[in-house]
Amino acid sequence: MTDNRPILFFDSGMGGLSVLAPTAALLPHAPLVYVADSAGFPYGTRSEGEIAARVPALLGRLAERYDPRLIVIACNTASTIALQHVRAALDVPIVGTVPAIKPAAEISRSRVIGVLGTEATVRQPYVDDLAARFAGDCIVLRHGSAELVEIAEASLEGVAPVPERMRAVLAGLFDQPGGERIDVIVNACTHFPLVEAELAAAAPHPVRFVDGGPGIARRVAYLTEGQQWPAAPVPGKAVFTARSARTDALVPALARYGLAGIESL
Ligand code: DGL
Secondary structure, three states: OOOOOOEEEEEOOOOOHHHHHHHHHHOOOOOEEEEEOOOOOOOOOOOHHHHHHHHHHHHHHHHHHHOOOEEEEOOHHHHHHHHHHHHHHOOOOEEOOOOOHHHHHHHOOOOEEEEEEOHHHHOOHHHHHHHHHHOOOOEEEEEEOHHHHHHHHHHHOOOOOOHHHHHHHHHHHHOOOOHHHOOEEEEOOOOHHHHHHHHHHHOOOOOEEEOOHHHHHHHHHHHOOOOOOOOOOOOEEEEEOOOOHHHHOOHHHHHHOOEEEEEEO
């Protein structure tokens, strides 16, 4: 019998599309539900307590409504703060998105890595732990930017990033002591790969960017190996926790990611 249960992707906004896209490429018949917590956006300026309370409760309601076979928390902020709480609360396999410090350390030659995330993500002990475990011989510089989340979100509405603003965001990393030696930047917020080309163009010298998207796609494929899928690709759906003129402006971008149906929670 065909298993129509979807894979559910969850983010505060549109950033999780950078995780959905590589997964959809690897599993083209997987039914996809993309959830943006537009009522709670942005997460990066919220407290740990707010995120730890909000995300498991919301995912509980979503799991009940969409009966997913697997949930991807396609948000570094939510994952670094609430991943254990969600796993404890739900009886569904959960894949989180955490800063790709390990792959960055594997390719850095200068041994100076930049981690660009939200303010909430870059202050997490989870990030200290990843840096200590996988990049012990590197200098790991961090910078949190709420502005870059907004720029990425607006880019999906068709507003092109302004190079001067991108340079200002990157200065938060490159202007730190040792920053001139950064050769790899971890996009530790799922919004940032959406504007990676513009970030690369604004960097003071060539750097490589890494993010968790491709690794998560491989992990999802591994965890669902042997499962049944619909015989042909099915249109995905997008779910907002609150609709507004702003979310409506995102509908064409969602369609480009194969998300045709729009729903509210
Ligand atoms: N996309 C999210 C992340 O990966 C957070 C953006 C926000 O809501 O501040 O951290």
